[in-house]
Amino acid sequence: MTSQDARTSENGREIGWHKDYVTGSRPDLRVPVRRVHLTNGQDVQLYDTSGPYTDPDVETDVRRGLLPLRENWIIARGDTEEYAGRPMRPEDDGIKHTSPRGGLKNLDAVFPGRPRQPRRGRAGAAVTQLAYARRGEVTAEMEYVALRENVSPETVREEIAAGRAVLPANVNHPEIEPMIIGKKFLVKVNANIGNSAVTSSIEEEVEKMTWATRWGADTVMDLSTGRNIHTTREWVLRNSPVPIGTVPLYQALEKVDGKAEELTWEIYKDTVIEQAEQGVDYMTVHAGVLLRYVPLTARRKTGIVSRGGSIMAAWCLAHHKESFLYENFEELCEILAAYDVTYSLGDGLRPGSIADANDEAQFAELKTLGELNTIAKRHNVQTMIEGPGHVPMHKIKENIDLQQEICEEAPFYTLGPLTTDVAPAYDHITSGIGAAMIAWWGTAMLCYVTPKEHLGLPDRDDVKTGVITYKIAAHAADLAKGHPGAQEWDDALSDARFEFRWEDQFNLALDPDTARAFHDETLPAEPAKTAHFCSMCGPKFCSMKISQDIRREHGGDLAVDVEAGMAQKSEEFAAAGNRVYLPIAD
């Protein structure tokens, strides 16, 4: 995985894996796959989110950005137009006109890239994938994800048209490799990145994004606060092969120096347009936090733990009226529709502890999110719904069942949930448990949690651990849902395990590097890669070699044999060296 292309040759046969593409109905529709070449001559094709960075034939330069794959598709539809767009202002990066240093510091960071003008839907045109799907049109993006998910383009169109799936693809983010989020498709994983006032740089955030997609992140949310929000986002968007999500409220709050009560619809709206023009594919909007819900959180153990939720609660209390997000929701829909920005309706009142799970505040907001979902659909805006949080196992199913009922099966997008509060430093695991369960029951996308949750900012290793843990949860759910083809991966690895094809086990693993390293810790020598045992049981107790013998000597005839006649069989077996499967481990 860390090497771009791990093909090596073993007795003339190519083994390892390499970046490959499946071409669709047009030459510019090429879906990336990770093709694993096994030592037995078979190939296994795996879903690939790593982008052009793992393609040795593609030259990438973070200062130029990725090639705009979708540009021709978007132009060909002829329903969008380029326009001057909103000029960038210093305050977009949190820089006050009065700031002596900020200005320059900021200029240095400006993304060089290609000169580009923003694009939006022509007056009267409905340019969202939802609108196309409803009109019966199968877009290039839909065909792309159909190939990726190994389903028919019509299935993709139907699910989007019904609002059961979203295909986040801002017309200003042509660099992405289209993907789909819906319960009929593979469970997806989102990784959060974002600098904070305390630490981290723009370069670090871009590197975290490519690192996260390398290990399997299907989307990335840029949750930056503090300085350089606009510029960081520009670098991330131009270099991202996956859809990018944001919470515009964070940047809006920076523009009013963090004073929630000073937020206005105008400032927020301007920020949304700023981000839509940059190409943000989906935006978290906490429009479900109503004034009357805030008191419901007063006796909670951990109050309001959603950043956006608490900001809106503060605003509602300060003005004692419903939020500008709720009051102007229809206009917001029109803006998002013009760029095909997908809604991620935020659960601002989600529980932040086991004690607060499934309480009145949480479910009251969910009901409002259901109403907003209906309005958004009326405007052809693709919509998903965010979910918790901290929830004990026995209360998880109620969350997905209620959400699916109230929100007309709109995709559910949950943070974990964490199934206990007692393990800070291991919340990727406390939440991975809940994530696997809720995904099995219908959640379409899982927001990862890293080991640093509640403690600090995740570093590169934390991002990898978080993504891998959530890919496990997502795949376990794909298996439990019986997703077509999901088990082929497990079967291929189990065959390799049973037949002692160590290299194949490593190359098929979710994390080949670590699997290989762990094996080599106790048996580093190259011969051990073909040895018929590992250090776990040692040579004498190892099942594999002898298992292969028994398959050769008895195989499927075992049943017949036993029924046939014991005495006869007994001699055969003794002659064959009295061997049967020996153990892997007990």
Added chain:
Amino acid sequence: MTSQDARTSENGREIGWHKDYVTGSRPDLRVPVRRVHLTNGQDVQLYDTSGPYTDPDVETDVRRGLLPLRENWIIARGDTEEYAGRPMRPEDDGIKHTSPRGGLKNLDAVFPGRPRQPRRGRAGAAVTQLAYARRGEVTAEMEYVALRENVSPETVREEIAAGRAVLPANVNHPEIEPMIIGKKFLVKVNANIGNSAVTSSIEEEVEKMTWATRWGADTVMDLSTGRNIHTTREWVLRNSPVPIGTVPLYQALEKVDGKAEELTWEIYKDTVIEQAEQGVDYMTVHAGVLLRYVPLTARRKTGIVSRGGSIMAAWCLAHHKESFLYENFEELCEILAAYDVTYSLGDGLRPGSIADANDEAQFAELKTLGELNTIAKRHNVQTMIEGPGHVPMHKIKENIDLQQEICEEAPFYTLGPLTTDVAPAYDHITSGIGAAMIAWWGTAMLCYVTPKEHLGLPDRDDVKTGVITYKIAAHAADLAKGHPGAQEWDDALSDARFEFRWEDQFNLALDPDTARAFHDETLPAEPAKTAHFCSMCGPKFCSMKISQDIRREHGGDLAVDVEAGMAQKSEEFAAAGNRVYLPIAD
């Protein structure tokens, strides 16, 4: 945790945690607890498996072993007798008489300890906790676990008498701190240790045992193979505060040079007595592997992956009759009953891959285990049933439901299950997901899986990671089952989190060391330990300080206020600095 006693003083108040004891109806009945002292003056009492090693007032010496806490209780019952016992033989440690070097090497390793004679039930006496419970007697061990589990002694007696719980406590292992395994009690975790032919020493194994119990292992299985099995076990038993389990078949197989077909009832029986006299508390017995079941595994993807299961399958095929374990099961019951050794009826045909889950072979064996469970109970032998393995999420519940039905609610003891095969190096997580679910549904004990599963021998770090992951699964299940008092731990930690008591969060954490280290990575300075923010959201976006303000200023009156009148409230709120909960993270 790494320090034996972490009490420090903060403005005169003792904070941190220390080893404490809850005394029962007699002075020698002292149940260890981990008492955490919070900065707000409150105490939280946690279950403690770490043994005398974390008590600064107790001097321990691995060459002397632990003090025999239970000895007086056992003697006082007057139903057991000391006897000469079986002399140790070189072959017990895998040493051939012909071996030139083995002999001496072995002598060096002999456990110095205290001279002791083995003990067993007097003729005609039924000396198992099951027999006592059935007779209506509440033993000291039962009172001990009642205090430990915070339930009534009568509840403990009832559950044991009904066969729904086991209290593994060999009369020859007086050093243990009694614990109970049953669905009405806290979910327990077992950690496997054991040297293999390839690596590791006796000292390492003893150290792994104390390390595993330090982090929360409730029992430890010594799965050693190769040389020094007997001696390694002696060191482990004499130093273990938790029940020790074994698979006697492994040692028996060593005695016949690994030739399964040469195993006899006499060799096996002698090995069981050898181990029972040493004090093994529970033994895995694969008596459910019947000849006619073996062919059912012939077309499996990964055949038989249980070491014991494959050995018995080989024996059955070699002799073409049912195994000596099955044929002599009643006599084996009599032996185990004499020492109060608990059965762990092994699932020799458990699935080793997603493809093989819940198949005919697995459930055929389960049915036989149900019959053996009934026979064992007739002999007053405490019995639990082992379960899989590799099982996708949607097939997990069938396992526990069938087991509970077929085995009259005998405690289920499962290995994971692993919910996918594709993540070698992360199988603590693939299995932690399945373990949490199956424990919620009624599994009483979980056998941990480390990151090295399928790859190599776990080292010290792997053991810790495996135990912590499984403690998370077990506690998540305790919460989901609504175990009395389980949530108090989560609530205490969530309160500390909401009130920004960092030291309390660390001290309450399952792994205080790592939680503290992760926090300090980005904010190492001592002031940060009391700071009202962490590096995740930074000072401006931090919820905690402001949450505390709002609680002071509005608290529960918020509801009344809002209903009362908006205008009035608006002014109050503005005056109060327009503050409401601010976010933890979004």
